[in-house]
Amino acid sequence: MEYKFSDRVSTLKPSAIREIFKYAADPSYISLSAGNPAPEAFPAKEIAEISAKLLAENPILALQYSVTEGYPLLREELTKYLKENHNIGRDFDNIIITSGAQQIADLLTKAVVNEGDVVITEAPSFIGCLNTFRAYNAKLVGVPMESDGMNIEKLEEALKNNPNAKFIYTIPNFQNPSGITMSLEKRHAVYDLAKKYGVLILEDNPYGDLRYIGEALPSIKSFDEDGIVMYAGSFSKVISPGMRVAYVMGPQPVIQKMVVCKQGADVHTNIWSQVVCYEFMKNYDFNAHLENLRQIYTKKRQVLLDAMEKNLAPYITWDDFNGGLFAWCHLPEGVDMLDFVQKAVERKVCVVPGTAFLTDENDPCDAFRINFSTPTDEQLVKGIEILGQLIRDILGK
């Protein structure tokens, strides 16, 4: 049998991060390459309580088929939560539950992007979603990141040059991989440009609740009076990624098409886990839980910063990151990034090469990504020491 694959996937490769995971899964390696929550961040006891009660009192709810849109009580609770806490949601909006936030990118692309159409993304951006867009033969146009978010002139240029652009994909808070947070001014500018050029915005906010320094900025969706922003939230970083429960709020006509696409994709999201997320939000102190997560990660971030100051400075620099799970590190001029990452693997430390996050991975890139949520403090310190020794060896310092 000679297998013929569709044009859209024939050039698609497994995610570079997932390939690195093969080493990272080996316990003799120190992995700074994942994006997993810290093991101590899971509300495992509360989940066990909720689940035991649910299966004892209402097993059919948890185990039977459910509706594609998602568990109605969870949708209501999230609608209230987003309105009260983030001023998100207008009369024209609706919310559905998805199987992780990755599925939001998948369903939106399926619903609005024809093959060859353009998706505008930050450059660098989250590799998982870039691959989702590629899997529909979308053309990716990257807009360079600055310390306060996308370069707005380049964004307008991209919109002007690509009348078949369908949406702008952005992670405004503690972006993956760069850790950058978009300024309020740029949030307004992105919104205004999307409106002017008639494209949607996919605002992906998995890390918004994980701010360790400073005050939260309003989401782009909170400005949305025109029905152009799809807001993606997720329980993956704040309750559990293994459950694959996320949500998207956006204008009803787009949500409706995404529901039809979801019927054909997986019928509905695991309802047992949806009910668990609902009960956790409703009957436990969700804000206290988030505060606890912030404390865990504030401490881990400091461990990383101290280790980087001691071992990587001044040769390797990093961008400011006030939240999220990642640090984005730049190598000094003349040091080949892919060679550095390869040598780090040889010394049993895994980081992710920055090229993985580019719309064209052959573009030059001086950066690599470090995750600080998953490793233990000891692994963090040891891993950064090894990277520090490596850069000094390469530079002959």
Next chain:
Amino acid sequence: MEYKFSDRVSTLKPSAIREIFKYAADPSYISLSAGNPAPEAFPAKEIAEISAKLLAENPILALQYSVTEGYPLLREELTKYLKENHNIGRDFDNIIITSGAQQIADLLTKAVVNEGDVVITEAPSFIGCLNTFRAYNAKLVGVPMESDGMNIEKLEEALKNNPNAKFIYTIPNFQNPSGITMSLEKRHAVYDLAKKYGVLILEDNPYGDLRYIGEALPSIKSFDEDGIVMYAGSFSKVISPGMRVAYVMGPQPVIQKMVVCKQGADVHTNIWSQVVCYEFMKNYDFNAHLENLRQIYTKKRQVLLDAMEKNLAPYITWDDFNGGLFAWCHLPEGVDMLDFVQKAVERKVCVVPGTAFLTDENDPCDAFRINFSTPTDEQLVKGIEILGQLIRDILGK
């Protein structure tokens, strides 16, 4: 904002079944339209036990990110189970876990079907998968069903006339909606034709374990020496559909592309539920559980048959169904099927119009589908009585 949707979804409509569910959810209606397992068929106690132990002893396994291919122990257990029980699986095959069997149709279509390519299906066939194929702009070519499966001459004609056909979609056991089981001879014929014309087969087998009469026939996959059959199995009908856990076994090159597509679709399937399915298969008597399900449904099937004999015969006839969850009922000549279904809804009984299952729903159809797994015995009897009265009223008998 003027929303522009992709060509692939702009003509896509919500599933007719899901629309009927809106009435069916109203408890004043008798719904014979779902395809849900009977509430008493869930191993709720065992699931609660397994889950409590898992969350107490290994919560991180259940709650953390996992690998796209699926929980390794479940993949191993299923590989062994399929080999030992069904002679399925060769060296060239691999198995992955998916978020329900619907996702198998989605990932395979994404991986091998270009827009405009053909998928050959039984006619009628499962509306969920037909809509999945449509959502990739696949062209559907239906092959008429006979009492022993697809018309083989028409199948060869379809393959000959459509060199861009990529796969044949079939449900060989107790097909949805027709209840028909493909004969052994036709299973070989379908395999041989797929091989001759170089197309894949998607063998969807959600109901195979739910045979109430007669002996099981070998699956098409059990003949597969050439790597042309993708075998889809599911826990939805035998453990719980709410968990959305299914599996597909097929030749490694195709599975590998499906894994890449799944990375972009939902990263991985809910790992908590995957572990629960594994532990249930491994540590409980899975075959005894299946035997119990067969007893439950054998009884319900008999309730339906008795009620149909008493109320529908001789005006409404039905095809033999030796397993599964559905009866496929034919109206007498001259009775308009859509009108009948509409009038049944007015009398508060919901069945699914047969046109929903056609590749072209404007084709003529004299049939509707009855589900007997979800309603109580009392609802079944009462619902069939109402349908019997309706047909006599229409015919003036």
